[in-house]
Amino acid sequence: MSPTQVGIVFCLAFVTLEAFQAVYLGTVFQNVSSFLVGAWVFGISVCGCTLATLLVRPNEIVASIRAWKTVVALNVFAALTWTSYFAAVQLIEPAVVFTIFSGMVPLGTIMGARLGLPEAASPSTRASQVGHLTILISLLVLAAITILGYSGFVRGGMIDALVGLGLSAFSGGCTAFVILYSVRLNTRGVGPLAQFGLRFVLYALVAFTAFKFGIDDKAQETPAGELTLIVLVGLAVIAFPLYLVQKAVPLVSASVIAAITALGPAMVFVLQLFDGRTHYSMLTLTGLSIYMTGALLAVFGTIMPKAQSTKSAVIYLEAKTEHSDKVEHVSGQLF
Structure with a gap:
């Protein structure tokens, strides 16, 4: 498998586990503090990954110190992401949370490009542009369905629905910046293991403090x-x-990661059918269908130009090689 294919496999595995996570945590956090769970999970991750990095790749710790501003930005956006996501998944239907969260990742990447982040890119093809617009429309449809009470679950009334929707969108937008700053940190010599240990320091502290304050x-x-x-x-x-x-x-671009991340809501919808607190909603499924169409268009529009460029390069090299062989053959006959 090529590095790009391996990167895509990693992204797909990420989406699958994230889908299970949305349903599982939505149920667990009805009875258990999200900050208690977050403090333990991310606290263990910070300690384990940072220690492992110190033992096997200490130079990456040095590189992260040199890029401390990026590390701080990464921590801030990661803390905002998980604080808002864990709150949202308690309030509204998991499939809606995950869809809005996922859809805001590619839309947030576009926002990053508008703000001038060099790691971000706006959709450059018509298919990608239509895909991203369709994603935006689907998020608005799902928001309307949730506010009007036609989704599969809202813990309270309209206020809870609005808060859940806002937190879902906010967490997805922050995740886009987490990805972008991760790309930047990777180019500065800080690999996945080190980043995973360093990016959640702030959230672990926030979660522990929030839990202590009740x-x-x-x-x-x-x-x-x-x-x-x-x-x-x-x-x-x-x-x-x-x-x-x-x-x-480090294996695929931020745009590809963002596009593939947008493919998970269908998995969440299926998994939440096994969760007793969530009811089946045909309107939610309709919103997800619109979303999936947009996500697939965005992925197609993002990946296909690269594949075509690679194919063109191969054809060019083959033609150039064939031309060189003919020249050598003629030269041999002349001399």
């Missing part, structure tokens, strides 16, 4: 055995998927 307290104590299981599953469905997408960063 923010998102569910008014019931979680048994140690149950919490241990939740943390272990959390490491598998929160930390590991993020490591996979981090591994994909």
